[in-house]
Structure formats: structure tokens, C-alpha cells
Amino acid sequence: MATMSPTILSLYRLLDPEVLADPYPLYRQLRDEAPVYWDPYLHVWVVTRHRDVVEVLRRFSAQRVPSAEKLGELGLAHLSPIARLMAEQMLFLDPPQHTRVRALVAAAFTPRRVEALRDHIQEVADTLVDAVSRQGGMDVMPDFAHRLPAIVMTRTLGTPAADYPRLKAWSEAFSDMLGAIQHNPGVAAGLLTRLEDMTSYFRAAVRQQATGPATGLVAEIAAAEVDGDSLSEDEAVVNLILTMVGAYETTSHLIGSGLLTLLRTPTELDRLRADPDLMPSAVDEMLRYESPIQYTARLALADTEFRGEHIAPGQAVLALIGAANRDPDQFPDPDRVDITRRDNHHLAFGWANHFCLGAVLARAESAIALSTLIRRLPEIGLSAEPVRWRSNPAFRGPASLTVAF
Numbered sequence: 422m423a424t425m426s427p428t429i430l431s432l433y434r435l436l437d438p439e440v441l442a443d444p445y446p447l448y449r450q451l452r453d454e455a456p457v458y459w460d461p462y463l464h465v466w467v468v469t470r471h472r473d474v475v476e477v478l479r480r481f482s483a484q485r486v487p488s489a490e491k492l493g494e495l496g497l498a499h500l501s502p503i504a505r506l507m508a509e510q511m512l513f514l515d516p517p518q519h520t521r522v523r524a525l526v527a528a529a530f531t532p533r534r535v536e537a538l539r540d541h542i543q544e545v546a547d548t549l550v551d552a553v554s555r556q557g558g559m560d561v562m563p564d565f566a567h568r569l570p571a572i573v574m575t576r577t578l579g580t581p582a583a584d585y586p587r588l589k590a591w592s593e594a595f596s597d598m599l600g601a602i603q604h605n606p607g608v609a610a611g612l613l614t615r616l617e618d619m620t621s622y623f624r625a626a627v628r629q630q631a632t633g634p635a636t637g638l639v640a641e642i643a644a645a646e647v648d649g650d651s652l653s654e655d656e657a658v659v660n661l662i663l664t665m666v667g668a669y670e671t672t673s674h675l676i677g678s679g680l681l682t683l684l685r686t687p688t689e690l691d692r693l694r695a696d697p698d699l700m701p702s703a704v705d706e707m708l709r710y711e712s713p714i715q716y717t718a719r720l721a722l723a724d725t726e727f728r729g730e731h732i733a734p735g736q737a738v739l740a741l742i743g744a745a746n747r748d749p750d751q752f753p754d755p756d757r758v759d760i761t762r763r764d765n766h767h768l769a770f771g772w773a774n775h776f777c778l779g780a781v782l783a784r785a786e787s788a789i790a791l792s793t794l795i796r797r798l799p800e801i802g803l804s805a806e807p808v809r810w811r812s813n814p815a816f817r818g819p820a821s822l823t824v825a826f
């Protein structure tokens with residue numbers, strides 16, 4: 422993309438690799454100069470202050486997947502199969518439909534299930550470090566950060582571990598489409614070609630696990646019952662896909678950018694090494710400082726007054742989680758990394774009724790991953806190669822992160 426002048430306030434500037442590598446000056450400018458503004462290039466409202474992002478996530482509708490008619494009007498009818506699938510995922514539903522589906526999935530995906538995965542996560546982290554420990558260096562993203570959540574996810578779902586590269590490729594294709602801020606026919610086509618495979622895979626897993634002695638999330642979600650109600654097969658399939666997509670990239674990115682942040686702030690790394698019990702609060706600071714999901718969207722269903730602006734029905738609002746998490750009105754000295762930060766009410770897992778359903782698993786995986794890396798590779802340090810960020814402005818994380826040890 423041609424570099425856009427820094428005087429133009431638009432999120433479109435995130436397509437400039439330099440801005441993408443460090444979006445925080447742009448976010449600061451937005452928070453200070455135009456905290457609620459209509460983006461002239463993206464045709465959406467953009468909201469950047471912490472209290473406003475909270476308010477948007479509370480007040481606006483999550484039901485933002487365009488209908489088949491709307492897609493037709495936009496000349497995007499070929500995307501209807503993707504839209505149909507997303508429209509049934511809980512992330513895009515409002516109450517009461519959302520409450521019902523979420524309760525059923527949450528009944529299957531409990532904190533106890535995560536507790537039972539801890540030893541497995543540790544085993545995977547150790548195996549991945551064993552594989553590289555004599556090499557003297559690695560690219561953390563392909564060698565470690567992408568693999569760990571992918572392997573753990575197959576165990577969580579109860580699907581064969583050997584399937585993890587496929588699940589990961591599907592998840593990447595899905596998130597590429599979700600994160601795009603411009604229409605990108607190539608990305609949509611990439612997902613369309615995989616859609617059939619992905620849904621068939623989960624449909625077969627649901628049917629197979631329903632009849633076998635399975636213990637994974639696929640079986641549990643398909644069998645979950647609340648007050649005599651259960652999910653249809655289609656609902657189970659699309660929400661399993663959501664769980665998979667929600668779990669992979671985000672957790673990989675948190676491990677990668679969390680490690681990067683620690684290596685760039687050696688005083689905090691030393692504090693953590695001296696007191697490993699600080700890891701839970703360190704993980705939350707990593708979530709705040711480099712939020713893996715930088716923004717999400719909501720829709721106005723009716724005329725809405727918001728901080729003096731008029732938002733019309735049908736207009737979308739982008740809630741900039743990444744900007745809210747650096748808001749000085751909420752976080753003293755927001756650009757400083759402080760692994761013991763108090764009252765760290767970051768929005769990295771969202772807010773209100775769509776608060777991340779996998780937060781307990783994400784925190785456990787990242788804490789085990791980061792502890793294992795810094796304990797088992799005591800000499801770990803950044804190599805001279807510059808960090809490359811993933812070119813997806815919504816899903817923030819390193820594309821490549823080379824370290825020596």
C-alpha cells in the first residue's frame with residue numbers, strides 16, 4: 422500500500438507496515454483528537470477510549486454478519502456461504518439467542534476441563550523446547566508459538582493430534598478474512614475453498630464422537646444440555662469452528678509478543694525470573710500491552726447518540742481494544758510494561774456478554790509456554806533480525822521472531 426499521510430486520521434494507515442509494527446502513536450492521536458469518529462476510508466465509526474470501548478461492547482449489537490440480500494447488493498453474493506456459517510456462531514448473536522448458545526457451549530467448556538489439560542500443555546511445551554534446545558536459536562513463531570496452541574487444541578477437541586496442521590490452516594484462513602479492513606478477494610476465495618472441508622471435518626467428528634467413548638470438547642458440545650435444551654448439529658459444528666478459530670492465532674500471538682515484550686524489557690524479565698509466581702499478572706500485562714485482538718465490531722440497530730455523535734441504524738462501530746488498553750485515563754503510564762500492574766482491567770478478552778470463552782485456557786497456555794521458554798532457555802535473547810509483524814491489523818502478533826540461546 423502507498424503510505425498514507427500521517428495527517429490523515431484513518432485506520433487505513435494500519436496497512437502501512439511501519440504503522441502496523443507500532444500502531445500506538447496512531448491510536449494515541451485518535452484517542453486525543455477524535456475519540457469517536459467516522460472513518461472516511463473504511464466507512465465505519467471508530468472508538469478508542471477505554472470507557473467508550475466498554476460502552477460500545479455493552480450497548481451495540483453483535484449481530485453484524487451481512488444478510489444474503491445485503492451481500493448481493495454489494496456484489497459479494499459469493500460470500501454467502503461464509504456469512505451463513507458465521508451468522509450462527511455465538512460471537513455474532515444477541516440475546517436471547519446468544520445467551521442460549523453460550524450457556525450450552527460453556528456447559529461443555531469448563532475451567533475444570535482446562536485444569537485437566539495443564540500437564541498436557543507442559544508436556545507439549547517441553548517437547549517443543551527439546552526439539553530446538555541444541556540448535557542455539559529458533560524462529561519462535563513456527564517452531565513454538567504456533568505449534569503449542571494447535572497441538573493443545575486437538576487434545577481439547579478430542580480430534581487426532583496429527584490433524585493439527587489442517588486445523589491451523591483453516592483457522593488462519595478464517596482469521597485472515599475476519600481481520601481484513603479492506604475487501605480482499607484473494608483472502609475470501611482462500612477461505613471459500615476450505616469451507617466445505619472444514620465443516621465436513623467437524624460434522625464427521627460430531628457424528629463419530631456421538632457414538633464413541635469420546636471425551637473431547639466435540640463430544641461434550643454436541644451432547645451438552647441445559648434445561649432440556651441442546652444444540653442442533655449445525656449449531657455445534659459452527660460453534661466448534663468458532664472455538665477453533667478463536668483459540669489458535671490469538672494464543673500463538675500472545676506467546677510470541679509476550680516473549681518479545683519480555684526480551685525488550687529485561688528488568689521485567691529479571692523480576693519474573695526471580696519470582697515465577699508473578700507469571701499470572703505478567704500474562705495479563707502482556708495481554709494489555711500487545712493485545713492479540715486489536716479490534717472488534719458492533720452494529721447500531723437504531724439511531725443512537727454516542728458521545729455527541731449520531732450513529733445511524735446499520736452503521737458499524739469498531740471498538741479498538743488495542744487503543745483502549747493504552748488509554749492513560751485507565752492505565753497510569755500505559756506505554757510502560759509493568760508485570761505487577763494493579764487494577765489491570767484490560768479489554769483483551771473483550772467485555773460484557775461476549776467476554777472470551779477461552780480466557781482460562783489462553784491464560785494457562787501462555788503462562789506455561791512463557792515459563793518454560795525462560796526457564797529452559799536461560800540465555801534466550803533477540804537475534805539481530807528485525808521482528809516481522811503479521812500483516813493483519815486485527816490479529817496482532819509477530820509473523821517471525823528469531824531468538825538465540
Ligand code: HEM
Nearest residue numbers: 511512667668671672675713717770771775777778779783
Ligand atoms: C490470548 C488468547 C485469546 C484472546 C486475546 C481472545 C480474545 C477474545 C475476544 C476479544 C473476544 C470477544 C470478541 C467480541 O466481543 O467481539 C473473544 C471471544 C471468544 N473467544 Fe477468545 N481469545 C483468546 C483465546 C481463546 C481460546 C483459547 C478460545 C477457545 C478455546 C477462545 C474462544 C472464544 C469464543 C468461543 C468467543 C466468543 C464468545 C461469545 O461470543 O460469547 N478464545 N475472545
